[in-house]
Amino acid sequence: MISLDFFYLLVGLLFAATAIMNLRDKTNPRRHTTALFWGLYALVYLAGERLPPLAAGVLMVAMALLAGFALVKPGRPQAVPEAARRASAARLGHKLLVPALAIPVVTMIGSTLLKDVRIDLGMVTEPLLDQKNLTLVSMGCGAMVALALACRITRATPLQGVREARRLIDAMGWAVVLPHMLAVLGLLFSEAGVGKAVAHVTTSYIPMDSRLVACAAFCVGMALFTVVMGNGFAAFPVIAGGIGIPVLVGVYHANPAVMAAIGMFSAYCGTLMTPMAANFNVVPAALLELPDKNAVIKAQLPTALPLLGANIVLLYLLMYQ
Amino acid sequence: MHTAVNLWPLLGIAVVVAGFLLRAHPVMVVIAACGVTGLAAAFSPVHILESLGAAFLKTRNLPLILLLPLAAIGLLERAGLKEHAQASIARIRSATTGRLLIVYLFVRELAAAFGLTSLGGHPNMVRPLVAPMAEAAAEARFAPGSKLGDPLRHHIRAMSAATDNVGLFFGEDVFVAFGAIVLMQTILRAEGLEVDPLHMALWGIPTAVSAFVIHSWNLHRLDRRIMREALYGSGAAK
Numbered sequence: 091m092i093s094l095d096f097f098y099l100l101v102g103l104l105f106a107a108t109a110i111m112n113l114r115d116k117t118n119p120r121r122h123t124t125a126l127f128w129g130l131y132a133l134v135y136l137a138g139e140r141l142p143p144l145a146a147g148v149l150m151v152a153m154a155l156l157a158g159f160a161l162v163k164p165g166r167p168q169a170v171p172e173a174a175r176r177a178s179a180a181r182l183g184h185k186l187l188v189p190a191l192a193i194p195v196v197t198m199i200g201s202t203l204l205k206d207v208r209i210d211l212g213m214v215t216e217p218l219l220d221q222k223n224l225t226l227v228s229m230g231c232g233a234m235v236a237l238a239l240a241c242r243i244t245r246a247t248p249l250q251g252v253r254e255a256r257r258l259i260d261a262m263g264w265a266v267v268l269p270h271m272l273a274v275l276g277l278l279f280s281e282a283g284v285g286k287a288v289a290h291v292t293t294s295y296i297p298m299d300s301r302l303v304a305c306a307a308f309c310v311g312m313a314l315f316t317v318v319m320g321n322g323f324a325a326f327p328v329i330a331g332g333i334g335i336p337v338l339v340g341v342y343h344a345n346p347a348v349m350a351a352i353g354m355f356s357a358y359c360g361t362l363m364t365p366m367a368a369n370f371n372v373v374p375a376a377l378l379e380l381p382d383k384n385a386v387i388k389a390q391l392p393t394a395l396p397l398l399g400a401n402i403v404l405l406y407l408l409m410y411q
Numbered sequence: 412m413h414t415a416v417n418l419w420p421l422l423g424i425a426v427v428v429a430g431f432l433l434r435a436h437p438v439m440v441v442i443a444a445c446g447v448t449g450l451a452a453a454f455s456p457v458h459i460l461e462s463l464g465a466a467f468l469k470t471r472n473l474p475l476i477l478l479l480p481l482a483a484i485g486l487l488e489r490a491g492l493k494e495h496a497q498a499s500i501a502r503i504r505s506a507t508t509g510r511l512l513i514v515y516l517f518v519r520e521l522a523a524a525f526g527l528t529s530l531g532g533h534p535n536m537v538r539p540l541v542a543p544m545a546e547a548a549a550e551a552r553f554a555p556g557s558k559l560g561d562p563l564r565h566h567i568r569a570m571s572a573a574t575d576n577v578g579l580f581f582g583e584d585v586f587v588a589f590g591a592i593v594l595m596q597t598i599l600r601a602e603g604l605e606v607d608p609l610h611m612a613l614w615g616i617p618t619a620v621s622a623f624v625i626h627s628w629n630l631h632r633l634d635r636r637i638m639r640e641a642l643y644g645s646g647a648a649k
Contacts, residue, residue, distance in 0.1 A: 094472060094475075097475055097479065098471065098475075100479075101474070101475060101478050104478065104481075134467065134468065135471060138468065138471070139468060141468060142464070143461040143462075143464035143468070144460050144461050145464065146465070146467050147460030147461055147462070147463040147465075147467065148464070149464070149467075150463055150464065151442060151460070154438045154439065154441065154442040155442075157436070157439075158438050158439035158442070160436075170489050172494070175489070175490070175491040175494050176494045176498075177491075178490045178491040178494075179494040179495035180491075180495075180498075182490060183495065184495075186487055186490060186495050187492075187495075187540075189483050190483075190487060190492065190535060190536075190539055190540065193480055193535045194527070194529045194530045194531070194536075197529040198529060198530070201529075223472065226472060226475055226476065229476060229480075229529060230475065230479050232529075233483060236483035236484075237482050239483075240483045240486040240490075241486065244486055246489070248482070250486060250489075251482035251483065251485060252482060253485075254481070254484075254485020254486050254488070255478075255481040255482040257485060258481045258485050258534075259478075259481065267474070268437055268441070269473055269474065269477075270467070270470060271441045271442070271467075273466070274441075274445065274466040274467050274470060275423075275427075275441050275444055275445055275448075277466040277470070278445055278448055278459075278462055278463065279420070281462060282423065282449065282451065282452035282454070283416075283417055283420055283452065284420045284423060284448065286416055287416055287419075287420055288421070288424075290418070291418070291421070318428070326591075326595065326598065327598050330595075330598060331598070331602065335599070335602050335604065339604065345614075346604045346606045347606050347607065347610035347611045347613075347614050348614045350595040350599060350606065350614075351595075351611045351612070351613075351614035351615040351618070352615075352618060354595060354615075355581065355584060355615060355619075355622075358584070361580065362576060362577070362580070365437060366427070368437070369477065370576050371576075372437070373477060374533040374537060374538075374572035374575075374576075375569070375572070377534060377538050377572075378537070378542055378568040378569070378571070380565050380568060380569060383437075385566070385568075385569040386569045386572045388569065389566065389569035389570045389573040390577070392629050393622070393625050393626045396625050397621060397622055400618070400625070401618055401621075408614065408617065411614075
């Protein structure tokens with residue numbers, strides 16, 4: 091069975107390679123601490139669950155401190171000059187698109203057609219792809235197929251692929267680990283009962299005796315709580331349980347399907363506005379080499395705010411359907 | 412109200428808000444918020460570190476979607492994928508940045524609505540293809556003498572990333588088998604409300620359409636800004 095553990099191992103090796111390449115890179119002004127940062131992250135993937143929780147916690151704090159004190163820097167790997175890239179683009183043409191498109195295509199094939207395929211191991215059969223992480227494993231296979239195709243088309247070695255991956259990881263720097271650490275904060279929030287406290291405060295202090303105010307409080311509450319938590323899935327249970335079900339459905343007899351659908355979309359408006367949703371908002375800014383880390387959020391505000399208003403109106407008009 | 416709800420963990424939220432407002436280093440903000448939240452919930456320092464560690468290991472599947480395509484994408488970039496995408500779009504005269512991104516928004520949102528959420532994404536579509544094409548379409552509007560300025564170039568890139576996000580978010584919720592629908596159904600069921608997933612997906616459509624219209628309007632405005640700067644230079648903006 092192709093399981094997630096295989097890809098954890100690959101990613102661990104990729105981070106280990108990033109650490110070693112940085113350690114040997116004299117152009118990197120902070121090569122030792124940078125190598126330590128990526129080396130520690132490699133350990134998370136290579137050791138995985140064998141790492142005791144306390145050790146993993148200390149490791150995470152150490153990584154955060156290295157990043158926070160600006161001790162993680164990119165090296166200056168040799169880039170191919172633009173003229174050479176243009177010449178290569180003219181020579182290879184549309185062939186260059188094939189590996190890039192292979193990733194979504196293989197992911198889709200894996201998660202639909204190969205979903206129930208089993209392999210025969212003599213005495214037992216087991217599924218070809220890890221069923222619990224089907225999409226992620228399919229995407230991993232897609233990435234491997236894409237790498238093989240890219241090596242073939244560009245006549246490069248997989249090692250060159252690792253060097254290019256290191257260049258991109260270096261360019262993103264600590265933004266790579268931010269979504270991961272935010273997810274940890276989200277889990278800690280729920281363990282500490284932050285959600286319960288927020289629901290308690292919102293329901294105790296906002297007057298719900300007008301239907302429009304209740305609709306607005308519900309949609310804005312979803313968006314605001316998502317802004318704080320960075321994830322609509324964390325906001326939905328809290329605000330639906332605090333306002334949606336007791337007030338909108340309980341008092342105003344709204345259709346629960348309308349309440350739920352528009353509520354979740356209001357939460358997504360919040361996702362568009364928050365640096366806490368780092369993988370959607372901060373990582374792309376790093377990936378596109380934008381000087382302003384909030385540039386993507388700023389580009390999304392003119393869509394997110396009117397849409398939140400539209401949601402309030404839609405909920406008000408459609409809630410009895 | 413005499414409930415036993417502990418309000419102290421809200422301090423963690425205060426730390427996050429203050430940290431981002433003061434523009435502190437995001438990673439430091441997260442660690443500080445973790446510490447404050449844990450202490451406010453009366454966890455011991457060892458308990459906090461253990462909770463953090465366990466969560467850090469449990470969520471290590473999150474970065475995979477970003478990391479796995481990097482080797483292939485990096486190789487293709489080295490071989491001129493961006494340059495090829497830019498040359499292709501520059502040949503289509505009617506392709507403006509806004510129109511290109513509206514088409515991408517439409518395809519992304521529709522594909523996500525049919526459950527094909529992997530058709531897109533920042534590392535494997537936006538960085539190598541969508542953003543370079545959007546930039547090239549804008550550059551084609553500028554006369555040989557004038558140049559696309561950096562602020563506008565960065566804004567075009569940010570809009571490319573934004574378009575991917577909007578398309579994904581407001582498309583996927585219309586798909587019945589998506590996780591969000593399952594989550595909503597589970598939570599409503601726990602409260603004694605039985606809701607048909609198909610109805611929830613259906614009532615997402617008005618918002619999905621609004622999202623498309625509003626974001627397309629913003630992309631149309633981006634086109635007008637590009638035209639203005641191409642004609643009068645960036646000094647004439649506003």
